[in-house]
Amino acid sequence: MKIVKSFLNTGKVVAAILLLNGCSPRFKVAKSEPAETRSEVNYSNLDSWAAHPSKTDHSDSVPQPLQDRFNRDTTVDVFFVHPTSYSDKKVIAWNANIADVELNKKTDRSSILYQASVFNRYNVYAPRYRQAHIFSYYTKDTVHARKALELAYEDVKKAFEYYLKFENKGKPLIIASHSQGTTHTKRLLKEFFEGQALRHQLVAAYIIGIQVEPGYFSELKPCADSIETGCFVSWRTFRRGYEPEYAAAARQSVVTNPLTWTTDTAYAPDTLHRGAVLYKFNEIFPRVNDAQIYKDLLWVSWPDFPGSRLFRRKNYHVGDINLFYMNIRTNVDQRVDAFKKRITER
Helix, strand or coil, X not given: CXXXXXXXXXXXXXXXXXXXXXXXXXXXXXXXXXXXXXXXXXXXXXXXXXECCCCCCHHHCCCHHHHHHCCCCCCCEEEEECCCCCCCCCXXXXXXXXXCHHHHHHHHHXXXXXXXXXXXXXXXXXXXXXXXXXXXXXXXXXXXXXXXXXXXXXXXXXXXXXXXXXXHCCCCEEEEXXXXXXXXXXXXXXXXCCCCHHHHHEEEXXXXXXXXXXXXXXXXXXXXXXXXXXXXXXXXXXXXXXXXXXXXXXXXXXXXXXXXXXXXXCCECHHHXXXXXXXXXXXXXXXXCCEEEECCEEEECCCCCCCHHHCCCCECHHHCCHHHHXXXXXXXXXXXXXXXXXXXXX
């Protein structure tokens, strides 16, 4: 039953996504403390990073079947912003404390292991930040929710500025994120890349799990294929035939099919599925599902893996990345190769 309960292991990280109607869990939140503001985060301290090339962390993990041929390319960086792991129903603050040891373990053993590790052929940087509680995506108290998300973004921005000043040194850069992380990286891309010289260093942005509204960016475009660079990809995953009861504003999004890396509605069979990484990190499960874009959603077949018929969930948000682990991993290499080739041809 373990593999069933954690088919999409990051389910322990995010219980739902933006603007779910009528399904809000009940949380106790301190109305008098809209944000965790006791101290600013010091990103010169390695403890302020969930993943960093200068330390050993969960993003360094490589599934056993890939270890024999694994080699690291240190000429490219990845800046990864993790999703919400702050979801305690007895929450006493709107924002997390990055010194919370148990919360950090939860983040590291879920999204850093099962998501950030997808990109570990390259230098992975993943900041800890005072993430907004998952409650911020449900509550009608939009004033406090906006403040909580704003504080979280300010941390992500500060981490990115530190990274640019002290770490990047002109290297090609991949931006990657999931869920709340994408809420923040959308803003980061607009502020630091659009109309800025930094855009020329962008290999691609993998901004997944939260809607990316058509027209949100003025310059950055959706990737048209598997080797285009300087563009972004995004999707939200659901079982075929299921449409979530989102507010109308949440039903507008760019969608990329991670089996074909296109934005058209062509059906992609499961023969194109290279492999998912599920509960047992060291096993890779190929041909788990097909994929097809439907409106603003990515529809997939009922995932096929040992015990999967007992899995009834239709919203696969928590597996947006590790469900397509090998397809993403392969595609990152393709885009890096294309980026380097174009640089040498200039």
